[in-house]
Amino acid sequence: MAESHTFDALDLQLLQALQLDGRASYSRIGAVLGVSDQTVARRLRHLGSALDLRVVGVRDGEPLGRDSWTLRLRIKPDAADAVARALARRPDTSWIGLASGGTEIICSTAFSRAGDHEELILGKLPRTPSITDIRAHQILHRFFGGPTGWFAAADALTPEQAAALTPRTPAGRDGARTAPGPADEALLRVLERDGRAPVAELAKASGLSESAARRRLDQLLRSGSLYIDVEYSTAALGYTTRALLWVTAEPRALDAVGRALAARPEAAAVFATSGQSNVMAVLVCRDVGEVYRFLTGVVGGLDGVRHVEVSPVLRNVKQLTYDDAGQRRGRPRTGRAGERG
Template sequence: MPVLKSDTLDELDLQVLCALEIDGRASFSRIGQVLGVSDQTVARRFRRLSAEAGLRVVAVRDAAALGRDQWMLRLRCTPDSATVIADALAKRPDTQWIGLASGGTEIACMTRPRSPGEHDDLLLGKLPRTPSVVEIRAQQLLHRFYGGPTGWSRKFGALTAEQEAALRPGTWPPAGPARLEPEDEPLLAALERDGRASYPELQRATGRSESAVKRRLAALLASGAVYIDVEYHSEVLGHPVAALLWITTSPAAVHSVGEALATHQEVAFAAATAGPSHIVVTAVFPDTAGLYAYLSGPLGRLEGVQHVESMPFLRRVKQLTYQRPR
């Protein structure tokens, strides 16, 4: 796979970022040992990435592993209301990956309901009663081809296969069954704020013993119910342009097209969907010329692709858990 280039981060920055995507709770000393630098150097680079790249390490509940429905929403709004609605959606704990598109009149939003009630409240309650929402289109995610625990920065090729293997947690691949218990909520809430929270901090947040916290977190990560992810601004990696691509294929080609898309260096997320289109993709580019080159080149030439609707983001409002400032 071709190695991507960043204009603003150096090789070590990319290596640290990639290491954290593989194991977000890895100690600075462990990362430094694998990369051949000191733990103080890793700590400095971590602080730089946090300040300049918006780096945050957070826990994510894996809806696919937990067998929970997840939806991509497209909301067409009146021109003067989209920003307000997007900001309100970003404050909800059952949403992620929110972007403004179509000149600021359309919102794209991925749901992450923690219960069936949250899902019904959003799709059947709040949104239909919002007068400024002109149209709601919802497509259920059926199968993830790329994304989730597999991060986009790994496509930069910053780490060798040996370094990736040395950083990968010993519980990989996850071993089920994946499930969450009500008593996990304080632990998850703390990790959703800071995925690198120390065990003493998690002990104080949960009221459980440090050994109990260690065992439960290890079990959650081993089952795949939860994974530790990173969020950051793709702009500092030289890729400020992002777009949702709604792809229609022949039914027999859905899986082969999805698997091929997962290998494309521009693709940060790809999933099969139920609805008018068959696959949804989040892709990132250095500029609009890069978007055009991808649509007319690698994607346009992909066998089985029948139709593509591109939806460039005017502004990304929310990533995993964090509402981005305007």
Template structure:
């Protein structure tokens, strides 16, 4: 794991959480459904300690464990939208978009006049309804830039927390779910109640999932394992990066020379500051989320590691003001960068 990452790992600088909290977050990123006793055994603490820390992370660090459909594995379209809005209307537009089931994360940027929205339409009709119907007819939206996501270099099941290197390779191996033969990735109509329940709570117990689906516990367990093994869904962790001392986030819209596109994307994926990077179609050909401790660190990254990449022709950085929606559900209004897992 460590050899493929940039030599420097992000630093934990938090007044609220310590190294054990970070290790619990990292462990949940590896296996979000691992029991407290399994987590405690791997981390060398009691299950009561893990449960107590988990509850505090939920209350004070915005921690949620949820299932996420992997649109790339499922072959679904994904788009990143930049909506320039009339002043004082961006909040309303962002809140309305957050209620749509096909939006995956939403943030306010550019002094509150821009909404950045990730969307995963499940059908061409859903896509056209949003891009050709509702948004163009919204008078307060004065410009729409649509970037189709083409290839994920980092993000999705690969989470930013791994870059802290808080767990050893042996600990990661001990936490991973038991391997199963991979089936073709797909979510059928009969899977929707199960996936919907896991999108609400990725740690829902088997009895809770049985009640939500009407299927037996053994059937639920088998199907859940199959969905995860196929890559159709993954169990994700949502948290506030500012609780780990990383208070500044920004979207990067990068133009690389076509011949250097793949190489630049791979290099960005190794940078500790990068939480997500994907190739896109649109005005730029790469989009990334960068998370840093301060604006000074953001400048140091833009002028240093990013600026030094051969093949990068243009960079536009758009600092986030507030996250509105993360992963599957709208968030309470608060300052700070979007979740470090705000990606596809």
């Protein structure tokens, strides 16, 4: 569990600034916020320690039409931890949490090719004796999450400051579907360890000139196949409770319900999915009471909602990150409430 820290207005502004543009220079951030770049550097070092904050590059398959699924696995309580950790070792799982009193594993997966999910969903999981039920939800549409970090929608910055720190061409908005190729692997491995790595370091790792490395990075970011994310402990900010909502909306209301949930500050990610429930929302809240108020005051007031199920997340088993050798691994994130989508 993260230690208790006190964060002032500038700390929160810096966190929102990084969510808007994780590669913004200290001088640019300082100019917008009216402080020196030395102050920005000092405060970000403090946040790095207090929030376990890291800026990382993340590959995003959605702009390229790649499959993403969320799996809900009913599990025998005495086997939940072992199964969750076995799933965490797989390279195609990105987030794994224990929910429902330890009898449910929720697992986010991303597959590089259509059909790759069959090996896991139709092969390995059904043959695992301790798994009593499998529900597979394919992600059909992302309303919020992924490149749009939870704190990016905060109000720590004024609208003018937020606009000044937002890239002119947001990720995935230039229409080019640029998939990372084999030549990009070295550059991506550096960014997956440090999303703020200097262009000179990217050029050295990839064997490109600095101008070519900068152009390739810009192409990948603009296409949306790569985005810069900020990992941090929301528990240290006082948001200690996370829950997943499985909402069943009437087809005519599906889009409106998804958009309404995505507009709420409690929502860290909202997706339209296949399955009995057709909207999945990840909530980051201060306490259980805030989850209750969200259910009764927000979801309960939406037209077209037929049914809602709540899965309280007890513990994170895996959050996608990379170690110093560039190897994909699942780092235990006990008490963390951040969600990337």
